[in-house]
Amino acid sequence: MQRIGIIGGSGLDNPAIFTKPRDLDIETPWGTLESPVKAGRIGSKDVFLVARHGREHTVPPTGVNNRAHIDALRQLECECILATTAVGSLRLEIERGDLVILDQFIDFTRRRPLTFYDRFEPHAPVHTPMADPFDEDLRGELIDHCKKMGIKHHEQGTVITIEGTRFSTRAESNMFRAWGADVINMSTAPEAILANEAGIPYAAVAMSTDYDCWKTDEEPVTWEEILRIFGANAEKVTRLLLETIESL
C-alpha cells in the first residue's frame, strides 16, 4: 500500500509524525471538514491525517462529520484507514495505557448519520455486510508490530460506541459489560460502518484510559483523567503507527 489514511482521536492526532506536511482543504458532498487534512510522508508512504474532533477539539462526538471524513480519504485514494481512539475499559484485565486492536463493535449511538445511502438508485438497495467490520490484515499488522515493539496490547476487543457527550451511568456500564463489550468510546461505530460502506479496509487502535464507572472501588471516569492517561501514553500509539505504516 502506498496511500494511507489516519483518523486521529482525542490527543492522538499529532501531525508532527509527518515529513513534508501540507494542509489540504477537501470538499465533499457531506460538507467540509472542521480542519484541513494534513498530508505528508511517513517513510515511503503518502499519509493523510484527519483530526476527528478538529485540530482545536471543537467538535463533540455527535457532531463529528464521519461521512465527510471517510469521503475525503476516499477522494484522496487512501487504500486503508488506521484510526486511533481513547476508550474506557470494561474489563479488569484491560489496564490503563493498554492498547486494544479492536475486532468488533456494538453501535449504541442514536443521533448520527450511519450511511452514505440516504436514497437508493431504483431497484439497487445497498445493505453492507458488517459481521467483521475491522480488516483482518491490518489488525494482523498492528498486532505483529505491538509484539515486536513490546507494547502491552490485547489482540481482540469489542467496543461499544455510545452517543455521548455525557459518560455512562453505572447501570449502563454494567449492562454493556453483560452484553460482552470490552471497551467503550464515543466514536468507532459510525466511522467503521462508513469505511466499510466505502470499501476502504479499516482498523482501529484503542488506548484504554479509564475504567468508566462500573468499578466501584474507583472514582468514575472524568475527562481530566482521560487527558492525563493518554498524554502519558500517546507516544506509544504514534510509534506503533509509524512502524506499522512503513510495513504496509
Ligand code: ADE
Ligand atoms: N473514551 C474514553 N473513556 C471513555 C468512557 N469511559 N466512556 C466513553 N468514551 C470514552
